[in-house]
Amino acid sequence: MSPARTKVAFSDRREFIAGMASAAFGMRPGSPWPAARPAQTPSPRREVRWLQEVLQAPNAPPAPARPLQPVLVDNQGLTITTLAGWRRRRSELEQRWRAVIGQLSLPRKNPPRVDVVEEDHVGDVVRQRIQYFVEPDLRTEAYVLKPHQPRARCPGAVVLHSTTPESIRQPAGLADVAEKHFGVALARRGFVALCPRNFLWPDTTRMAAEDETRRFRERHPGARGIAKMLFDGQVAVDILAARSDVDPGRIGCIGHSLGGKEALYLAAFDPRITAAVSSEGGIGLTMSNWDAEWYLGDIVRQPGFTREHHELLALAAPRPFLLVGGDSADGTASWPWIAAALPVYRLYGTPPRLGLLNHGRGHAVPPDVEPRLLEWLETYV
Numbered sequence: 001m002s003p004a005r006t007k008v009a010f011s012d013r014r015e016f017i018a019g020m021a022s023a024a025f026g027m028r029p030g031s032p033w034p035a036a037r038p039a040q041t042p043s044p045r046r047e048v049r050w051l052q053e054v055l056q057a058p059n060a061p062p063a064p065a066r067p068l069q070p071v072l073v074d075n076q077g078l079t080i081t082t083l084a085g086w087r088r089r090r091s092e093l094e095q096r097w098r099a100v101i102g103q104l105s106l107p108r109k110n111p112p113r114v115d116v117v118e119e120d121h122v123g124d125v126v127r128q129r130i131q132y133f134v135e136p137d138l139r140t141e142a143y144v145l146k147p148h149q150p151r152a153r154c155p156g157a158v159v160l161h162s163t164t165p166e167s168i169r170q171p172a173g174l175a176d177v178a179e180k181h182f183g184v185a186l187a188r189r190g191f192v193a194l195c196p197r198n199f200l201w202p203d204t205t206r207m208a209a210e211d212e213t214r215r216f217r218e219r220h221p222g223a224r225g226i227a228k229m230l231f232d233g234q235v236a237v238d239i240l241a242a243r244s245d246v247d248p249g250r251i252g253c254i255g256h257s258l259g260g261k262e263a264l265y266l267a268a269f270d271p272r273i274t275a276a277v278s279s280e281g282g283i284g285l286t287m288s289n290w291d292a293e294w295y296l297g298d299i300v301r302q303p304g305f306t307r308e309h310h311e312l313l314a315l316a317a318p319r320p321f322l323l324v325g326g327d328s329a330d331g332t333a334s335w336p337w338i339a340a341a342l343p344v345y346r347l348y349g350t351p352p353r354l355g356l357l358n359h360g361r362g363h364a365v366p367p368d369v370e371p372r373l374l375e376w377l378e379t380y381v
Helices: 083-101 182-188 209-219 225-242 258-269 297-301 310-316 332-347 370-380
Strands: 115-122 125-135 138-147 154-160 192-196 246-256 273-279 321-325 354-358
Touching: 083 225, 083 258, 083 310, 083 332, 125 182, 125 225, 138 182, 154 182, 154 225, 154 258, 182 192, 182 246, 182 370, 192 225, 209 225, 225 246, 225 258, 246 258, 246 370, 258 273, 258 310, 273 370, 310 321, 310 332, 321 332, 321 370, 332 354
Parallel strands: 154 192, 154 246, 246 273, 273 321, 321 354
Antiparallel strands: 115 125, 125 138, 138 192
């Protein structure tokens, strides 16, 4: 029996993210999605109790394999000391990074139509398997997890799965260990969580990285794999922001390993993300397999390539960003990237909300650490 399909209705007017637009705007079929502008997160009313802990430098972090270029230096070699100067520099950095990753030759207009193909309940959480077109003629799947009886418009979260045989079934609570069921856990905390499938999985339970990367490059020869992951993540944000049960000014993202990489780029390039958690993605370009064709490719190994991911952390400022490591892909060695971006965060005021949480237990999400990741989003989204 084929599962029932239900078209999800979206409201005709949606409030754009706070600080990026002054009023609600009408959405008509075919009308363009508003251009994103750098967001500033208003000072939260509270902090995580352990903020100072993740702002402390670890003992004797090793130096990066390649020097990190200063972020707050302009084209004349002068130190930037003002927000106005940083905003000009920020625009330059974003343009340079976009030139590196390329872009899909596709407009993002209205959010795609979403079809619910399956629904069940996990206690007081509603779990829906959905389908939508992420590109013309390219359909994908995701899970939505939401409170059964929300009291008001909920915060939203894009939850990005790791490299696991069952992809989106992991954060939806259907596969893998409980501490990686981020979607279920966030829904229990009042979020509407959207768990999109990475493009390397043509089916939910089948990964085909090389084949899917080749097909993607044939469709979009000017874009790198990470640009596709960014595009798909932004479509997920589009869907969340359009839902009547989600506050479009309160959307976060979280991911582990592969998902941690995606969370970094989504936070850097989409100002609608108000807080992010990136776990064990490997912040440095030599700390993980960023040279794989489905990420950045061999450009990162070229001697003249000077970009590094501390610049993406700076692009995310001042929005709260938590880097999580276990001394595998991330950890003590990641601190120089945090330290290089902290001056940008401090331009916006103190305390800076950019930190490193190192549990030191390898490429995992320990059960006693997972609550802190969720608390970060619950506090700052």
